[in-house]
Amino acid sequence: MATLSIRDVRKSYGSVQVLHGVDIELEDGGFLVLLGPSGCGKSTLLNIIAGLDDTSGGDILIGGRSVLDLAPKDRNIAMVFQSYALYPTMSVARNIGFGLEMRGVGADQRKRAVEDAARMLQISHLLDRRPANLSGGQRQRVAMGRAIVRDPELFLFDEPLSNLDAKLRVEMRTEIKRLHERLGTSIVYVTHDQIEAMTLGTKVAVMKGGYIQQLDDPRTIYERPANMFVASFIGSPAMNFLAGRLVPDSEGVQFQASGVSIVLPTRNRPVDSERPVVLGIRPEELRTVPRNRASIMGEIDVVEPTGPETMVTVQVGEHAIIARLPPRFAGRRKEPICLAVDPASVNLFDPDSGRRIDI
Amino acid sequence: MIESKRQRRMIANIATYIVLASLTVFCIGPMIWMFLTSLKYEADIVTQTMQYLPSRVTFDNYVAIWTQSGFPRLIGNSLVVTFLTVTVCVVTGTLAAYAFSRFAFRGRDQLMLGYLVVRMFPAVMMIIPLYVVMRGVGLVDSRFGLALAYTSFLLPLFVWMLKGFFDSAPKELESAARIDGSTRLGAMVRIVMPLARNGLVASSVFIAIAAWNEFLFALMLTTGQGSRTWPVGLQLMVGEFQLPWGVLAAGGILSIIPVIVLFAIVQRTMVQGLTAGAIKG
Numbered sequence: 001m002a003t004l005s006i007r008d009v010r011k012s013y014g015s016v017q018v019l020h021g022v023d024i025e026l027e028d029g030g031f032l033v034l035l036g037p038s039g040c041g042k043s044t045l046l047n048i049i050a051g052l053d054d055t056s057g058g059d060i061l062i063g064g065r066s067v068l069d070l071a072p073k074d075r076n077i078a079m080v081f082q083s084y085a086l087y088p089t090m091s092v093a094r095n096i097g098f099g100l101e102m103r104g105v106g107a108d109q110r111k112r113a114v115e116d117a118a119r120m121l122q123i124s125h126l127l128d129r130r131p132a133n134l135s136g137g138q139r140q141r142v143a144m145g146r147a148i149v150r151d152p153e154l155f156l157f158d159e160p161l162s163n164l165d166a167k168l169r170v171e172m173r174t175e176i177k178r179l180h181e182r183l184g185t186s187i188v189y190v191t192h193d194q195i196e197a198m199t200l201g202t203k204v205a206v207m208k209g210g211y212i213q214q215l216d217d218p219r220t221i222y223e224r225p226a227n228m229f230v231a232s233f234i235g236s237p238a239m240n241f242l243a244g245r246l247v248p249d250s251e252g253v254q255f256q257a258s259g260v261s262i263v264l265p266t267r268n269r270p271v272d273s274e275r276p277v278v279l280g281i282r283p284e285e286l287r288t289v290p291r292n293r294a295s296i297m298g299e300i301d302v303v304e305p306t307g308p309e310t311m312v313t314v315q316v317g318e319h320a321i322i323a324r325l326p327p328r329f330a331g332r333r334k335e336p337i338c339l340a341v342d343p344a345s346v347n348l349f350d351p352d353s354g355r356r357i358d359i
Numbered sequence: 360m361i362e363s364k365r366q367r368r369m370i371a372n373i374a375t376y377i378v379l380a381s382l383t384v385f386c387i388g389p390m391i392w393m394f395l396t397s398l399k400y401e402a403d404i405v406t407q408t409m410q411y412l413p414s415r416v417t418f419d420n421y422v423a424i425w426t427q428s429g430f431p432r433l434i435g436n437s438l439v440v441t442f443l444t445v446t447v448c449v450v451t452g453t454l455a456a457y458a459f460s461r462f463a464f465r466g467r468d469q470l471m472l473g474y475l476v477v478r479m480f481p482a483v484m485m486i487i488p489l490y491v492v493m494r495g496v497g498l499v500d501s502r503f504g505l506a507l508a509y510t511s512f513l514l515p516l517f518v519w520m521l522k523g524f525f526d527s528a529p530k531e532l533e534s535a536a537r538i539d540g541s542t543r544l545g546a547m548v549r550i551v552m553p554l555a556r557n558g559l560v561a562s563s564v565f566i567a568i569a570a571w572n573e574f575l576f577a578l579m580l581t582t583g584q585g586s587r588t589w590p591v592g593l594q595l596m597v598g599e600f601q602l603p604w605g606v607l608a609a610g611g612i613l614s615i616i617p618v619i620v621l622f623a624i625v626q627r628t629m630v631q632g633l634t635a636g637a638i639k640g
């Protein structure tokens with residue numbers, strides 16, 4: 001049974017439509033990440049799930065029951081906010097226990113629940129403090145404590161890590177993953193950080209302009225993006241795009257652009273005539289090869305060793321592409337470079353619509 | 360170079376102090392004068408040569424105003440009217456300000472603007488229609504009626520001030536409370552009000568002082584001893600006695616005591632409320 005079903009949810013503010021018919025199903029215990037650039041409607045969707053905002057159409061089901069008529073407090077959800085939204089006038093303990101207090105849970109039982117949650121998040125020593133006297137990471141933990149203590153059916157996270165510094169962010173990301181595995185409660189998680197999406201999600205919804213661009217597991221999103229937007233949004237450095245054409249070939253079909261010629265296996269139908277396409281290659285799929293086996297010829301432009309790998313910017317015809325090469329790469333600027341790519345790992349897109357083409 | 364810079368700063372400082380000091384004297388002077396006058400014997404007040412500090416000190420004026428006129432009654436009426444005004448403003452104004460701050464309903468901006476426009480007209484323009492209305496509903500010469508009249512021009516001020524404080528309380532806090540199990544009203548009372556407390560105190564004190572000192576409406580809308588407030592009562596004494604300066608001064612001093620006491624109690628909260636405005640999460 002699905003914990004959460006979002007059915008054709010639409011939202012308009014006046015004449016501006018910010019969500020255009022969103023459909024998502026989240027399985028029990030799943031981790032759904034809403035990923036997209038700023039202003040794409042992620043928070044709006046999350047607030048609608050929480051009941052903080054009304055829909056302009058569609059339906060939301062939590063645990064198989066439509067919740068549109070329920071107040072936020074009756075939806076059996078817990079939410080962690082970007083700003084943490086800790087109650088400044090209350091102690092940490094009361095902050096965590098506030099949800100239970102509101103639900104009329106007795107003081108003893110409440111105290112025990114708060115202590116359990118605090119132990120799980122390693123904030124037991126902070127229970128008497130005020131939120132103002134906590135560090136960012138500690139506030140984040142308190143906010144999570146407030147959510148888990150209620151044992152809801154669904155957690156909602158709105159960019160919970162975006163106010164933390166880089167190191168803490170990685171730490172808390174692991175913590176959230178551990179928490180999810182331990183509690184097994186379904187989570188909807190909003191972020192514009194693709195690493196968070198890849199590492200945490202069992203399902204990722206990539207959004208743009210109020211539309212779901214792709215809804216899939218992270219692997220599929222990464223390896224078989226539905227369109228050029230998804231392809232470029234996920235992955236860092238971003239996927240390389242090469243504009244060229246598909247030409248029929250004895251072995252299947254060939255992609256051609258200046259300095260590039262790659263034979264691609266065709267799975268379904270053979271391509272009968274030439275057509276313009278955009279080829280997408282992940283930087284890590286590129287490797288250096290001897291000249292006679294090269295499918296991409298170019299000239300080295302910039303070499304950036306990062307430690308575990310070397311980022312090499314290569315000028316190929318009019319395109320600049322980035323290759324992620326081994327740490328001890330020896331080439332230098334202006335030298336020619338020969339690259340190859342596994343044909344199975346490339347993606348083809350329609351240059352006009354940007355949509356994925358499967359051949 | 361450095362020397363001259365320091366000198367210039369020094370001169371600027373001195374100039375600042377001179378300006379501030381003269382302003383202070385200008386503002387506080389009359390009050391001190393009133394206080395000194397209230398301690399003088401009648402004979403020492405109107406004299407040939409100006410007597411600045413009283414040569415003899417007496418509290419007779421205070422005794423006189425408290426026992427020989429309706430002054431306690433006036434103070435009592437003022438207290439009641441002020442209390443009623445503040446209560447009505449706080450109860451209705453808080454809800455209104457919260458609604459203005461949180462809900463985007465049709466006509467909200469126009470309504471807020473309307474509140475301001477009310478403040479732009481001079482009080483004399485409002486007083487006649489208000490009098491007619493009050494007479495129509497039989498509230499002329501009643502303390503409640505006077506409080507309502509005060510509310511009519513103090514409530515908009517109160518709502519505007521408080522809306523600012525509510526605006527600066529993060530919305531996410533209420534969202535969190537609503538998910539945690541509060542209703543909207545519950546979230547407002549439990550979460551937002553404690554945060555806006557300084558603002559609420561500041562705005563209420565503002566209202567209280569305005570109602571306490573108000574003269575024009577009180578003059579028009581009260582006629583008898585039963586509802587007359589101290590500013591009007593004090594003014595009317597000018598005719599009743601033959602310009603009893605000492606007694607009037609004593610009355611003045613007595614009537615600003617509540618204001619001073621109130622201020623002393625809430626001073627810190629109020630200054631925080633007025634200057635900070637923002638609420639840190």
Ligand SMILES: Nc1ncnc2c1ncn2[C@@H]1O[C@H](COP(=O)(O)OP(=O)(O)OP(=O)(O)O)[C@@H](O)[C@H]1O
Pocket residue numbers: 013016018036037038039040041042043044045192
């Ligand atoms: N109350 C509102 N009135 C009008 N437009 C709004 C309102 N709230 C949000 N919007 C618009 O809806 C769109 C989506 O907003 P939303 O907050 O959901 O974006 P987001 O994806 O969460 O972005 P971010 O990553 O910056 O938080 C934005 O274009 C925003 O301007």
Ligand SMILES: [Mg+2]
Pocket residue numbers: 042043044
């Ligand atoms: Mg957002």
